[in-house]
Amino acid sequence: MKRISITGGTGPATALTLVEAPDLEPAPGEVRIRVRAAGINRPDLLQREGRYPPPPGAPETLGLEVAGEVDRLGDGVTGVSIGDRVCALLGGGGYADQAVVDARHLFPVPDSLDFVTAAALPETLSTVFANVFEDGRLQAGDTLLVHGATSGIGVTAIQMARAAGARVIATSRGKAKADAARALGADLSLDAQADDLEAAIRDAGGADVILDMVGADYAALNQSVLKPGGRWCVIATLSGASAEIDLLRLMMKRIVLTGSTLRSRSADEKARLIRAVRQTAWPWVVSGQVRPPIDAAFALSDAGLAHLRLEAGEHIGKIVLVVD
Missing domain, CATH: 3.90.180.10 (Medium-chain alcohol dehydrogenases, catalytic domain)
Incomplete structure (x- = not known):
């Protein structure tokens, strides 16, 4: 070989x-x-x-x-x-x-x-499903905020959320990427280099679930724009892993903060996750909704x-x- x-x-x-x-x-x-x-x-x-x-x-x-x-x-x-x-x-x-x-x-x-x-x-679909749909409990009618929206994970999250009947707010760097996220189905696509993210997301009603690949730099933003009962799902820390968390704000807004990796999970846990993905999300792939x-x-x-x-x-x- x-x-x-x-x-x-x-x-x-x-x-x-x-x-x-x-x-x-x-x-x-x-x-x-x-x-x-x-x-x-x-x-x-x-x-x-x-x-x-x-x-x-x-x-x-x-x-x-x-x-x-x-x-x-x-x-x-x-x-x-x-x-x-x-x-x-x-x-x-x-x-x-x-x-x-x-x-x-x-x-x-x-x-x-x-x-x-x-x-x-496989890696992308499983990561989004485990974090956004299982830990984040995204439902039809919810709003998903995706940071890093034109990454491999980001574009898949946009499509999966739309297939599930959720709204999507996307953030990415530069006009070309913001335009690409919008073309992929984001209801609101923001340029992190030009737009006031906090004001725009708040004006759009805030987020029920956040898929965060940025980490430290967006910690304050995420705490601000999450709705009461919101779920903040961290899967990468591209801007750093140490962030200030306002525990009182988390308590008052009942924010759930989760983090996970996929590779280190046991074979049995991966098998369980894949069965769930095949049942719920794989039909979106077969139909062409997620590509x-x-x-x-x-x-x-x-x-x-x-x-x-x-x-x-x-x-x-x-x-x-x-x-x-």
């Missing part, structure tokens, strides 16, 4: 190298996937830099989501056949032409969905260039590796 190895330094140009490795064999309960495409996610950058080590038992190879065909079954696997088109949530190992995964962590890929788009879904835009696709050997694109922060949607 071929896979990307972290071979030296932290910069993508020097750190990510295509190497050959022994073929993978699925353990009992696992399947092997002939990978056709792999999604790029911000945790991949952190792992490359040595700041996000894989959990015990996970592959050292980068990559948290893939799409392709099942080409080998481990003992005891049922309900899956060789040749099935699938995408999968991984604990690691996606930057390769083979991946093994717990058979419970698969999503079926319909014929109407290409592998590049399918590879952009995150692909910003760029790179060859597997150009994984370093894909990381540079993500680090630059100019992307709108998902960045994907294509495996030939």
Whole structure:
């Protein structure tokens, strides 16, 4: 098999190298996937830099989501056949032409969905569902505020919230990104570089749920614009992890503050989450309501260039590796 190895330094140009490795064999309960495409996610950058080590038992190879065909079954696997088109949530190992995964962590890929788009879904869809719909309890008629709205997570959250019948307020940096978020379905799309975010969100009625990837810089804003009983869901801290929280305001407004990661969850918990996603959100994918835009696709050997694109922060949607 071929896979990307972290071979030296932290910069993508020097750190990510295509190497050959022994073929993978699925353990009992696992399947092997002939990978056709792999999604790029911000945790991949952190792992490359040595700041996000894989959990015990996970592959050292980068990559948290893939799409392709099942080409080998481990003992005891049922309900899956060789040749099935699938995408999968991984604990690691996606930057390769083979991946093994717990058979419970698969999503079926319909014929109407290409592998590049399918590879952009498992990690993203699962993250949004776990935080916005489970922890955040977003309902039809609620207002979701999405910070970082043109990231891979952000564009998916916009589409999922709209599919569920919620309103969406989006924040992003620059007019082009604000226009893109609006085109994806945001009811109100704000430019963080030009607009008065607090005033605009308050004028729009505030937010029932916030999906926050920014962290410290927006902590005061979030506490201000959340409605009574609002849910503030933190999944990244791009502007810093230390923030001042007004506990009295949280008490008076009955704000619920949650935070989570996905990769470190147990195999059983991921299986439970994926069952829930397949039941509630996967039909939105099949119907075409949720199809995150692909910003760029790179060859597997150009994984370093894909990381540079993500680090630059100019992307709108998902960045994907294509495996030939």
